[in-house]
Amino acid sequence: MKSILWPIIGLLCIPIVGFSQESSTTIPKRIYTTNLVKGESPKIDGILDDASWDSVMWASDFIENRPDENTPPSEQTQFKIMYDAKFLYVAIRAFDKDPDKIVRRLSRRDGFDGDWVEINIDSYHDKRTGFSFTVTAAGVKGDEFISSNGNNWDGSWNPIWYTKTNVDSEGWTAEMKIPFSQLRFGKSAEQIWGLQVQRRFFRKEERSTWQRIPLDAPGWVSEFGELHGLKNIEPQRQLEIQPYVVTQYDTYPEENGNPFRDGDDFTLNGGIDGKIGVTNDLTLDFTINPDFGQVEADPAAIALDGFQIFFREQRPFFVENKNIFDYEFANGQDNVFYSRRIGRNPQGFPNLASGEFVDQPQNSTILGAAKFSGKTKNGWSIGVLESVTGKEFAEIDANGARRKELVEPLTNYFVGRLQKDFNERNTFIGGIFTATNRRLEDNLNFLHRAAYTGGLDFRHNWKDRTYYVEGNIVASHIEGSKEAITATQNSLTHLFQRVDAGHVNVDPNRTSLTGTGGRMEFGKAGSGTWRYDAGMIWRSPELELNDIGFLRQADEVRQYANIRYQTTKSVGNFRRISGRFSQFSTYDFEGNFNRIQYEINGNLRFLNNWWIDFGAAHKPRIFINTFLRGGPRWRYSQENFGYAFFGTDERKKLRTSWGMVYSKAKQDNFTFIEVSGDVTYQPTDAMRISISPQYNYNPNKTQYVTQADNNGTTRYILGDIDNQTLSASIRFNYTINPNLSIQYYGQPFVSIGRYKDFKYVTNSIADDLNDRFYQYQPNEISYDAASDSYMIEENADGNVNYSIGNPDFAFVQFRSNLVLRWEYIPGSELFLVWSQGTTGFGNTRDHLLRSLDNQILGQQPENIFLMKFTYRFVL
Structure with missing residues (x-):
């Protein structure tokens, strides 16, 4: 770990007097009586x-x-x-x-x-x-x-x-x-x-x-x-009750012989949302059997790196006042509380025999949830969330005989958040505690029985809030069966089984894990044209948050520093000019120096309100612990990337923005090209139409495929991938009046990946790309159409050593929502919703547009017709 400390100490000791210390002007406070x-x-x-x-x-x-x-x-x-x-x-x-x-x-x-x-x-x-x-x-x-x-x-x-x-x-x-x-x-x-x-x-x-x-x-x-x-104004204790009724009719392609897919379904549902002013400072929000049928569909995405995909919260109960429960303890999307865990897709799946059909629930039912939140005049911010999701069963049909299997247990989620302001509101100290408890039964011992997280955070401002220091610390503890804890140790987030790691190893007898994480940062937030910050983040190998939080990867120490410049007046032809230089480096807890990156970027906004964003980065060192999914650290070749985007005046009725990202690694290890844009047209004050296309091209000579056993030796198989993705978000808004509107959202999405030139890893951290692998010769690999697999004969002696499944893919999806919303009185609404979706797997040899045509235009879609009526009683 000593190798980590010197660069961290050096960058955290940036002298505060080192950047243009303009004196701030005290602005008199205006008073309205x-x-x-x-x-x-x-x-x-x-x-x-x-x-x-x-x-x-x-x-x-x-x-x-x-x-x-x-x-x-x-x-x-x-x-x-x-x-x-x-x-x-x-x-x-x-x-x-x-x-x-x-x-x-x-x-x-x-x-x-x-x-x-x-x-x-x-x-x-x-x-x-x-x-x-x-x-x-x-x-x-x-x-x-x-x-x-x-x-x-x-x-x-x-x-x-x-x-x-x-x-x-x-x-x-x-x-x-x-x-x-x-x-x-x-x-x-x-x-x-x-x-x-x-x-x-x-x-x-x-x-x-x-x-x-x-x-x-x-x-x-x-x-x-x-x-x-x-x-002498009296605090008003509000009481709001909002019942709802939902009718839903689904249509979808009928599947012969499948009693659960007969072509259509009809459901009638109801529930209650409420808000109670316990005091004028503190409010209790609750929901019983919430409905989220009018929520916009998540965008399509594919993760070739194997990590979970972060989706933003869109459900009204969890979105409202979400900032109170927010606890971003590190960088990116890592958070102690990720509300999408509540009501998640069931994590179990029944064992099916040949000829059996299953009706698998799509989400866990939220039986009820409540939030108690607010802030007192003494500076205490309080947030408490409690939610219970019910048991979920998959129903299996075997020639008319029905049985049920548990796929998600009864689960209780709890989040408590507290902060206190003092020092004339220049300082706060806070904490968070979360708990997930499951009643495990039947075949669900692969899940954690309990998961707890605690954290402390603070921020201190001084010199009229010009400077600050802030930080947080998190500790997690999970409990479960040996099976569950072993699975966590082997998961992509942790990878205790990594063959070249000397600081972690899988213990199959463990029934708990305890880890820590946190962040420390100081910086200049105001006064003058310069800003800067520097800090350190850590996540111990045992840190685990994914029962109610979001954690992409553990076992990392990160140092970072940023310097920013921004004009405060128009300069020449520019309304605003800003720029930033940033640097970060990462290590694991064994002391391996994994990554360093330098980046510059800038923004120019012209007097005519056109704008340009641009940036570039240099990555001289890229080692990835997770790339080989438990194999040794993998070295990517040195990479450089740049981007540039421009946009027209966003006030105009016809406006557009376009840009490109280009990345290239040394020795053609990989390339990434992304072109994206947006065109918006507003023919009238009431109507707006927009389309946002995006195209990605990402060839890679060393894309991870799978692992295979060769007489007791693990082969880490890579391939040369040609990956292309095309998507477009389409929106149409028509507003009849501020309380009555029609909105449409649609997104076609297609991603195709074709592999060739398979190889296995020989020296994962070699300087030269070609020394990191051995590429199979034509007489050592053959394709078997019957099994859709590649047969490997390493010695070309006629004996198959192992096989790998064909990794080619062509994923096609279309999702859309058409919503009529009428707020007929303040707080009470009527929704009419038509959702449509198609998901398919196209021919990998087709080009992108043909796959869209065959799998979207040529397939019968699934439709959801929904009517939701709410009425808010204010008592």
């Missing part, structure tokens, strides 16, 4: 003619934030705020000398297109979190929960509030009515909240704000002005 509504509350119609608005003063003098920070905006904006016992009222006047040019594009909720205004409220006054309410000139409303001092905006938060807009001769106006029950605040005689009002002037792509926030500020929420005058 509100007042009680006098007389009758205003009618929310977008017209500011109610007498009650005379009880408060206008606030104005907005300042430009982008592109030219701290300059007068093209058009001024002003606002008023008042309140009564239950609501906060906001009036906004957006002046515009040319009202006919105001852009009023329609979209679904949270579609921020066209001119808009928004109010951000830090009602906790913790200078890290806030609530954002936005309305466009077309009346489309958006709402987001802000966290991490503006680094995360969660659009899944959907409170009930009211707004209207109106265009007149002076520009346009907006009125908002926000229930106190939708906000979180402490109980005090007089409240002081953080406040920001922002406007987007669409024609010039200009942002202006009430409280000036310099572009080099270390955050967003921490820089807000203040709202005073809220006196």
Whole structure:
């Protein structure tokens, strides 16, 4: 491990004074003082003619934030705020000398297109979190929960509030009515909240704000002005109950003889979602038998490296307020909590005899789930999630005789998250605990009986949040049968069986594993044009999170450093220029130096709002412990890659972006080429059409295929692969009004891989590519069509030593969703959904487009017709 320490220490000791220490300017906090509504509350119609608005003063003098920070905006904006016992009222006047040019594009909720205004409220006054309410000139409303001092905006938060807009001769106006029950605040005689009002002037792509926030500020929420005058408002304890009813009709190709695939199915289902305000700070969300039928399908993907694929969460119950439970302890997608584990595909599969058919459940049923979350006025952030998934049985039919086999046990999932702010909100310390407990029965002993994870994290800011140090640590413990723990040791995440590893080995008698991981980082987050950070990440070989978290690979120590530059004013023909240099290196816990990479990238945004992204990297050292799936470390040849993307003005009705990634390894070890783009056309304010094609070409001389036994010697088989992938995401949106819309999503996907020139590994870490393997000669390998396998005769003596299955593949898939959504009253919705899908395996000798034609256009698809009705009771 000593070989790891010196580069880590060197890069962590970057002197803070080493980069352009511009002194930050202290911006005075603006204060708006509100007042009680006098007389009758205003009618929310977008017209500011109610007498009650005379009880408060206008606030104005907005300042430009982008592109030219701290300059007068093209058009001024002003606002008023008042309140009564239950609501906060906001009036906004957006002046515009040319009202006919105001852009009023329609979209679904949270579609921020066209001119808009928004109010951000830090009602906790913790200078890290806030609530954002936005309305466009077309009346489309958006709402987001802000966290991490503006680094995360969660659009899944959907409170009930009211707004209207109106265009007149002076520009346009907006009125908002926000229930106190939708906000979180402490109980005090007089409240002081953080406040920001922002406007987007669409024609010039200009942002202006009430409280000036310099572009080099270390955050967003921490820089807000203040709202005073809220006196004796009572916390509102909300109670919302939302029952739903779903009818679903499925059609699919009939399979002769299979009683479970007779061509169609019909189901009727129901459940309840609810929200209870335990206090005004803390909320209990619960769901009983949730339905996710209107959720967009996951994109198609193939992983030739064998690792699990990360899919983003799209289910409403788990998406809402997900930031509270988030615990990214390392880099990439590694997280202590990955909600897609709850309701996962059953992990068991029944043993079938010849002639038997099976009805295998697609997902585990979530019997119920509850979230208790919020933040107190004393700075405590609390999140507790509890969920139970039921037993899942596969039903097997054998000539009319039926039996069931358990494929997923009754499972309880628990997540607890806690954080505390102090030091005038400049510091927080937090922790997380997760537990997964399964009631194992029958043939499911290959699963973990229990899995526990605990973690501690912190962040400290100083010098007006310009500098920071943060870190976390995670510890995991899993329990199970000898079979389950042995399988974990042998899994791709761990690979204790690796033949050249001296620090790990498989112990078949173990019934538990305990591991650790974590991250330490310091950096400069604000003030001036330079930013930098450096840190270290580790994951011990025994760390295991995948029962309720996401962990791609254990047994790694990573050091990293980044330096970033960004302009804060327009320069010449550019609105903004930014660039970054980054470096990282990795080791395993045996001290092997596995990887080092240097990368530069930049972004240019022109005055006409066109943009260019570009970058390049050099990888002089690439060793991969997992490549041979338990075999020795594998060396890839030195690699260089680069990319470039450009895009047109995103405000235009016809807009596009295109780019290319190109990577090449020394001695033609491998090549990677990706071309992707997007074309969007908006013929009217209500309609938008887009297509995003992508093509990958990835030939590789040393693609892993399989392992074979040759008289007690393990052969690690590689092949020369020609891999091509073509896909396209197609979207159509038509918005009749902000509450009624039609959306279509479709994605054809085809990936073909053809192998040749098979070989086996001889010296996996040789400098020269050709010294790493021996390629079979024509008289040593032959193809057997009957078994679709390759027969290997290493000595060409007529005796087959071993065989390998034909690894060629042609995977074709099409998925689509057509959704009509009608929010007929605030918080209550009707969904009409048509989902369609086709999955097939084409001819590997066909080209990509022919495979699409044969397997998508030429096959009967599976269809799902669904109607979901919800009604939200607010009590």
